[in-house]
Amino acid sequence: MEYKCPLEPKPSWCCEQCKTINENDPQKIRLYCFEETLTAFKNDYQLLSLAECKLIADDICAFYGVPLPEMKDGRGLKVARGGFNPDMILRIKLPRQYRFRLAVLHEAAHCIFQYLTRNEVGKHQPHDSTYTRYLLDIYSSQLNIPINHIEHVAKQFSLDF
Ligand SMILES: [Zn+2]
Numbered sequence: 064m065e066y067k068c069p070l071e072p073k074p075s076w077c078c079e080q081c082k083t084i085n086e087n088d089p090q091k092i093r094l095y096c097f098e099e100t101l102t103a104f105k106n107d108y109q110l111l112s113l114a115e116c117k118l119i120a121d122d123i124c125a126f127y128g129v130p131l132p133e134m135k136d137g138r139g140l141k142v143a144r145g146g147f148n149p150d151m152i153l154r155i156k157l158p159r160q161y162r163f164r165l166a167v168l169h170e171a172a173h174c175i176f177q178y179l180t181r182n183e184v185g186k187h188q189p190h191d192s193t194y195t196r197y198l199l200d201i202y203s204s205q206l207n208i209p210i211n212h213i214e215h216v217a218k219q220f221s222l223d224f
């Protein structure tokens with residue numbers, strides 16, 4: 064059954080950035096564009112405190128049985144980060160502009176993916192199909208969007224999951 068998306072998805076073909084493919088992480092830009100669509104759909108731009116972000120990350124990590132990541136303010140970073148640090152501690156770093164629900168879930172999903180698949184740091188594509196599978200399930204449950212809708216929109220962005 065074709066799911067009728069209430070939001071007109073962006074492709075064809077999305078934007079200038081979508082045309083640059085990073086060989087080490089081919090899905091990354093398309094995934095980011097997909098997330099922009101979801102954020103717009105949920106109208107979920109509200110910036111949260113770091114403590115509120117930690118609650119969101121802890122909640123989903125606990126659900127997957129993953130150790131609760133350290134939450135850092137990401138000062139000096141241009142982008143958010145999540146996953147194992149070289150010291151093998153799970154850590155999320157969130158510069159102020161990334162302190163909204165969807166970005167927190169994205170970084171928490173990196174922690175969950177790395178912990179559960181035991182991918183060594185730097186030896187996998189950070190946004191590969193396995194990661195994306197976790198991410199879609201997490202978005203569906205945490206943002207209250209039916210999984211078939213999320214998957215339908217993800218396919219519009221040619222994401223493997
Ligand atoms: Zn795009």
Ligand SMILES: [Zn+2]
Nearest residue numbers: 169173189190
């Ligand atoms: Zn990421």
